[in-house]
Each structure stands twice: as structure tokens, then as C-alpha cells.
Amino acid sequence: MSTFQAPKGTYDLTPPRSATFLAVREAIAAPLRDSGYGYIETPGFENVELFARGVGESTDIVTKEMYTLTTKGGDQLALRPEGTASVLRAALESNLHKAGNLPVKLWYSGSYYRYERPQAGRYRHFSQVGAEAIGTEDPVLDAELIILADQAYRSLGLRQFRILLNSLGDKECRPVYREALQTFLRDLDLDEETRRRIEINPLRVLDDKRADVQKQLTDAPKLRDYLCDACKAYHEEVRALLTAAGVVFEDDEKLVRGLDYYTRTTFEFVHDGLGAQSAVGGGGRYDGLSEMIGGPELPSVGWALGVDRTVLALEAEGIELDLPYATSVYAVPLGEEARRVLFGVVTGLRRAGIAADFAFGGRGLKGAMKSANRSGARYALVAGERDLAEGVVQLKDMESGEQSAVPLTEVAAELAKRLG
């Protein structure tokens, strides 16, 4: 160990576990790519103000969890705590919404940072794959995104997850509900901080995890009873589309989520094997966000799935992904001359698209064969002085143990044939 350790609340991804992370990212991205979503990448930091306005001044993310810094030039920046505000900012800046092709469908993958209290499944640096569909109000789009996330999780073999669904109303009906809720909450027996929350973000109080708070909330006014006809119809359509697609969901009227920008459809994917941090992904519609960050009216919907928690979910279900070994051929040279010749063979194989590795450091046969085994390679190439004198290498099938001499000039073709 060195003098240094990974900062609190972070961890390193190292082989072999890191391969699972790559595979999870790929599994989440694949259905998006196949559904017209284009890849977008934005900086790891943004102006603080983007998140303050975009995510919401009253959210925990902005008030407590942001990593902020002032640059030498005096700019106030923050490491990105989530992806939606940045992606929308970038789409507007690049005028993607003006290309006459709405919705603008984008997917992304990257690192996010929140100064949270670390615990199992909750880190200060984590990884998400996300999708945003910008500029269109259409229940089919909300349904599409939920269906694609469901498809991604199922393709990984996950089964013990549930989809929670809710509607938060829009700018017509939500304010009416907000006031009714505030009136109700003000009469409860709550601590100072929660009382403050009633005034700035009353819906979040519904999200309070404490049992004594939840008990007082039993008779709280229900958003469902306040939804306007347009929101009701929209929500029913989303529900019907999901049902038609065979996607099972649960109506959860307590689901408000931690970000201010959501309107109408909100959803969360929870996994029952994860304990307290059970949300593996979530998202919703954010029809007002573009205007909140100074853009035009662009009703949009999106989600972000946590890669770290998805990996934990796989482990909780005991799922081992069927990951092909990276190396197909492993070369073991015995002696100086063999080292040069076999390295040439390996280089040729690699250029021909065959994944090959090499026993470096002039190691003995036994140790080198151990490495060949560990690499998972299907074939080993072994050559010593006598082989070279005869112009051959020994090609060993690591599965059957069979070994045969192959002329040096034919090794690449022979391997290409055998590996199909």
C-alpha cells in the first residue's frame, strides 16, 4: 500500500470486477443506441449556477452535496452532481433543438459527485448512464424510456427490481396541491428543519424516511386528487402504454424524488436486494427545466441509472455476467531469440484482430503457463530454440491440452481459422 488511499466515499474499479462495470454500462446503453439516442458528453464540471437553478436551490443536492470550487480566474464551478441539467444546457448551446428534429434524444455515461454520507451503495463519486428526450410532450416518449430501462435491466438478468410510478402534476395543478399540502403540514409536530422544508419544498416532506413523520402524514392531501384533467389523461396514457408493453409497475403516490425539476411522470427503479439505498435508477418528465435555465419551452423526459448500484444488484441476485475472456492467444517464449520471434507473431495477430498477450520478463515455462491459464486464453503459443530451428511454434489448445507444431508462417492463419 502507498501512503495514499482513495478519498473517503470513493473506490477504485480494478480487474476483474471492473469488467462487470463496463458490461453494465454497455447493457444500459445498447437499447438506447438501438432506439435513436445519440451519444453526448459534457464536462465534469459546470457553473454552479446551472445546478442551483436547474436542480433546485432547495434540494439537498444543491444545499449540502455539491463539490464547489472557485477557479484562479474567479469562476464558481461545481463538479456535476447529476446529468440532466448539463445535457440540456449542452443541447441548447449547440442548438440541437433547432435542427427541426424533435425530440432530441441523447444518452450519456459518466462520473457524478455528491458530498453524501458514505454507506453501502452510496458514494461520493459514482457512475451513471442516462438518457434524455428533449422537446416533445408525448406519453409514448415517457413510456419508451421506462420500457428501455426495463429492457436494459432484464438483459442483464435482473429480476428483483420494481418500477414505481407517479405523476407530479404540472404548472397548473401542482401549485394548488402544494398549497393544500403546506396548510396540512404546518399543523403537524415537526422539527425546525422540516418546518423550513414545508415552506421551500413541501413535497419533499412526503419523502421523509422517519417513522414518526410518516405516521403524521397518513391523512396528508393526495396529489392524485389534485391532478388536472390534462395531467390525469397523460398519466393514464403512460400507464396504458406500459401495460400494453408488458412492463409491470406500481403506482406510488409518495414518489416525489429529490430534484425540483420534475413535472408529471416520475418513476424510480428499486431493487429489493440492496437495503437502504434501494434506488438503482430514476427519472421523469421535466417540462419546465429548459425555461428555468434560460432556454425556450422544451418539454422533456429522461432517466439516469446508477452503474454502481446496478452492479450491487447483480451481486445481490447472484448473477455472474457471461463475460468473454479478453485474451484469445497467449504467447510463451523460451529464450532470447524466441522472445523476438514470438513478439512479432503476437503483433501480427493483434493487427489481424486476434486478442493476444505475451509472457513478459523472460519467465520460465511453468510460471508463464500459469499466466496463460489465468488470462483465459483459448490457445497458448510456446516456442524454444529447437522449435525456431525447425521453423515452428507449439500451438496448445488450453481446453483439451492438445499440442501440435505449426509452421511459423502459418500460425496466424491457423489461429484465425480455429478461433472462427
Ligand code: AMP
Ligand atoms: P438521482 O440522480 O438522485 O435520481 O439518482 C439516479 C441514480 O443514480 C440512483 O438511482 C442511484 O442508482 C445513482 N446514485 C445517486 N446517488 C448516488 C450515490 N451517492 N452513490 C451511488 N449511486 C448513486
